[in-house]
Amino acid sequence: MLEYVAEFVGTMILIIFGAGVVAAVSLKGSKAEGAGWIAISIGWGFAVALGVYVSGTISDAHLNPAVTLGFAAIGEFPWNQVPGYIIGQILGAIAGAVVVFFHYYPHWKVTPDPATKLGVFATAPAIRHTPSNFIAEFIGTAVLVFGLLAIGANTFSEGLNPLVVGLLIIAIGLSLGGPTGYAINPARDLGPRIAHAILPIDKKGPSDWAYAWVPILGPIAGGIVGAILYTLMF
Known part of the structure; x- marks a missing residue:
């Protein structure tokens, strides 16, 4: 049970810092407005690293259903713990998004674009082309899980592993994140999207549920394939 709570807390921290940096860069009146993709x-790289540090002493610090399912698919994680981990991750993501909403409370009203407000919570493609968007999420998550398994194999630097994982996230964002905003994590997209749908955000617009399946199924498929490829190669 404590492991599920740790996944909740770690994912909440992940979203507070991750969605928080998007809010800082995107919302009107923020001192960081316009700071850009870098x-x-x-910010997302540090968000993941901090989430892993917070939860890693109690849980396996997956913070991501695609990681949980990918590891389970190759026998690196017990299937009976998968539901608890995923529920904790999604609930933690919702909670983190709520914190970001209140932290930036006065900025929602002065930000006129509904898409910008949604973009704080959930991903959207730069060019909406569903097959390509799915492939981008698939590739990004396959690289993520492949990289996590490689990092985990280097036990000589366990204390630094969360920072290395953060660097992996930064690399994926800079190199592969442009087409879709790189959810690479179903909880990271679904949880905040649910929060966007239920929170009283001023003139927020729709939550784009027609696209929501892409950052869920794309990362799940990519995470499983990335894990399998790693086991086949090493």
Whole structure:
């Protein structure tokens, strides 16, 4: 049970810092407004590293259903713990998004574009082409899980592993994140999207549920394939 709570807390921290940097860069009146994609990519990298540090002493610090399912698919994680991990991750993501909403409370009203407000919570493609969007999420998550398994194999630097994982996230964001905003994590997209749908955000617009399946199924498929490829190669 404590492992599920740790996944909740770690994922909440992940979203507070990750969605928080998007809000800082995107919302009107923020002192970081316009800081750009590099700031967002670095912010998400640190967000993941901090989430892993917070939860890693109690849980396996997956913070991501695609990681949980990918590891389970190759026998690196017990299937009976998968539901608890995923529920904790999604609930933690919702909670983190709620914190970001209140932290930036006055900025929602002065930000006129509904898509910008949604973009703080959930991903959207730069060019909406569903097959390509799915492939981008698939590739990004396959690289993520492949990289996590490689990092985990290097036990000589266990204390630094969360920072290395953060660097992996930054690299994915800078190199592969442009087409879709790189959810690479179903909880990271679904949880905040649910929060966007239920929170009283001023003139927020729709939550784009027609696209929501892409950052869920793309990362799940990519995570499983990335894990299998790693086991086949090493």
